[in-house]
Amino acid sequence: MLDTPSAQVPTLSLADQARDPHAFAAALGQSFERFGFAIVADHGVPQELIDRAWDETQQLFALPEEEKRGYFVEGAGGARGYTPFKTEIAKDAKHVDLKEFWHVGRELPEGHRFAGEMAPNIWPARPEGFKDTFTELFSAFDTAGDKLLSAIALHLGLDADWFDPAVRDGNSVLRLLHYPPIPVDAEGVRAGAHEDINLITLLLGAEEAGLELLDRQSGRWLAIKPPEGAMVVNVGDMLQRLTNHVLPSTTHRVINPPPERRGHSRYSMPFFLHPAPDFLIETLPQTITPENPNRYPEPISAQDYLMQRLVEIGLIKK
Structure with missing residues (x-):
């Protein structure tokens, strides 16, 4: 199952952006247009911080089930805190995903205008230092995402700063993901075929085999194999909609490992970069052509779009 051919997604260096922003933008855009994905090295998130985050993520998911479930908020759509194993399901999938996760959001000051749409964070009593580590990591992802x-x-x-007002106080989410060991005959896969909801996703932890994209040209599943320490970045549905599919949101999944690896956990940390709740997702005029007419004549707010999608994947019940 893991002899999937590799996607030839180029590895780009974010350090090149400072030297030649237009050349870096062209390389990133070309990778997105071809695959919906890019691999980004030299992303600026400190390795010491990443190592600390991995250690505390493993400690978090090793807590007793009853303790973890104490941080689960029923009916909150998994916005913050813990979401138990086998809760989320990919749109139109037959089996729930074989994963549990924890969500960290933006820390807002008291009385902030988005307090009604963006829930306060839930911080576990253990492991010690968790809040400091993941507040710092959220900020580092935010910087790389900008x-x-x-x-x-x-x-x-x-303009280079066009997205700045859109994502200032954006509803981004840092997800700590744990795919526990599974039996050889496990039903379903660790994460079913899906597209992400947000603008872009920045992912750490894809070095462990399993992440695959569905290639639009060949119709084949292709493995994504980043070099150690690099980020995998992909287009989400909000950016696809904003760009009238010029930048496509590519279907991807996390398949189960071969039998000899099914007794091992898999961890990853995606950062789902969202705009502010009141950002209007309205097709960019320059992406509308006679060959590519406007697919989305009706704009929608980022908050309304998010709510629609959370219902589809089972995190919010109608």
Whole structure:
């Protein structure tokens, strides 16, 4: 099952952006247009912080089940805190995903205008230092994401800072993911075929085999194999909609490992970069052509779009 051919997604260096922002933007945009994915090295998130985050993620998921479930908020759509194993399901899938996860969101000051849409964080009593580590990691992902959005803006012919007001106080989510050991005959896969909801996703932890994208040209599943320490970055449905599919949101999944690896856990940390709840997702005029007419004549707010999608994947019940 893991002899899948590799996707030839290029590895780009974010350090190149400072030297030649337009060349970096072109390379990133071309990778997105071809695959919906890019691999980004030299992303600026400190390795010491990443190592600390991995250690505390493993400690968190090793807590007793009853303790973890104490941080699960029924009916909250998994927005913050713990979501138990076998809760989320990919849209139109037959089996729930074989994963549990924890969500960290943006820390907002008291009385913030988005307090009604963005729930306060839930911080576990253990492991010690968890809040400091993941507040710092959220900020580091935010910084890297801003740089990537600047490159995307340039690629689309926009000002480099076009996304800044859209994502200031954005509803981004840092997800700590644990795929526990599974039996050889486990039903389903660790994460069913899906597209992400947000603008872009920045992912750490894809070095462990299993992440695959569905290639639009060949119709084949292709493995994504980043070099050690690099980030996998992919287009989400909000950016696909904003760009009228010029930048496509590619279907991807996490398949089960071969039998000899099924007794091992898999961990990853995706950062789902979202705009602010009141951002209007309205097709960019320059992406509308006679060959590519406007697929989304009706704009929608980021908050309304998010709620629609959370219902589809089972995190919010109608």
